[in-house]
């Protein structure tokens with residue numbers, strides 16, 4: 001991977017997200033060319049743009065400085081940046097740098113998400129970043145057109161150049177969309193979407209919100225783990241050991257899921273990001289050579305911050321199915337509170353749970369212990385905990401931009417290690433294509449039925465009956481016939 005070999009063989013691409021956070025003097029080749037200078041050229045452009053933007057020198061169509069940013073993108077063009085933003089929001093240094101600014105995300109093509117993302121925003125003080133590796137993703141492009149309309153209808157067509165910028169590998173389509181190429185930030189096909197948070201995909205919106213120096217610390221944290229994974233022996237290599245543990249749990253012990261349980265509210269968007277990173281990478285049924293796997297690969301990832309999860313799904317984890325857990329704790333809270341008269345600080349209260357839960361999973365509670373506690377006989381089976389349930393714990397010194405980068409990189413490498421051992425291609429995602437093409441057939445049917453009154457045809461009976469029911473009411477709640485006449 002680090003040598004730039006085209007290990008993503010089904011797409012004939014190198015996998016070089018490590019180059020995105022490498023130091024300026026590093027040499028990482030793809031196709032015989034050192035990619036590090038181009039990476040830094042984009043980072044320098046982001047630094048300059050974000051400084052101009054944050055200083056107030058970049059003004060919108062009405063002459064006002066812009067303080068709100070809406071980042072439009074989905075999947076890898078959304079989840080990583082959202083995770084980092086959520087984690088930085090309460091870090092004192094980052095919060096200070098972001099004072100008076102807002103960063104929001106628009107991902108779902110559901111118009112409800114559009115409404116939510118622009119609620120109470122003034123287009124005159126808003127900058128929109130359209131983030132899409134391909135610049136063809138249906139959801140992102142419709143959302144981008146919708147937000148463009150929001151800007152144009154309020155400020156006029158000339159406002160687009162001041163209020164819309166883009167991040168993509170496809171700068172030709174960015175231009176065709178109407179965004180000034182000078183305001184486009186590139187990345188490369190050797191960056192997988194779900195591995196792209198350290199490219200302009202994350203670095204641009206996060207720099208607009210927090211300033212480039214804080215984002216650079218995040219990149220340095222990620223780079224420190226890249227260096228560790230590249231140079232440490234396997235016995236001391238954190239991502240290698242973690243990857244081995246996951247392979248052991250999935251393939252040898254037969255536990256297909258993994259719970260990601262940060263005892264840190266700032267990490268509330270870690271699990272959604274890891275869901276894509278892990279399940280899109282390793283959710284494969286054939287080996288890298290195309291041979292059907294004789295075992296199951298991949299993991300079902302889910303999670304919630306502790307202690308919320310404890311009051312939700314931990315019952316199953318303790319006494320139902322065996323779910324290996326990742327517990328993530330932080331020594332120093334981003335927002336410490338110690339109330340006079342309380343036994344412990346609020347953070348110590350939280351961390352009491354972080355230390356207790358792995359213990360309960362590992363050692364459980366035996367019928368003998370329950371008997372000695374005089375628990376009534378009929379309740380003994382219900383109160384018994386079998387124990388011997390695997391978990392691992394990360395204890396971070398604090399949660400600043402640097403450690404957020406480290407955590408990200410640990411998971412990225414761990415997931416790659418799992419994929420290497422399972423012998424799969426962790427860097428393609430053909431499994432998302434079928435649904436996309438079927439949605440396009442449905443889109444054509446909806447158009448034909450609404451515009452020309454065409455009957456539903458060519459679908460299986462279940463989908464046909466649901467579609468017919470759906471089409472019986474027009475998009476704005478009127479009857480299908482009236483909508484047809486009104487051509488809406």
Ligand SMILES: O=P(O)(O)OC[C@H]1O[C@](O)(CO)[C@@H](O)[C@@H]1O
Nearest residue numbers: 075076077132133134137193432
């Ligand atoms: O950045 P793009 O090209 O809009 O793609 C968005 C996402 O769609 C996928 O291709 C499929 O869900 C992801 O891999 C990717 O992160």
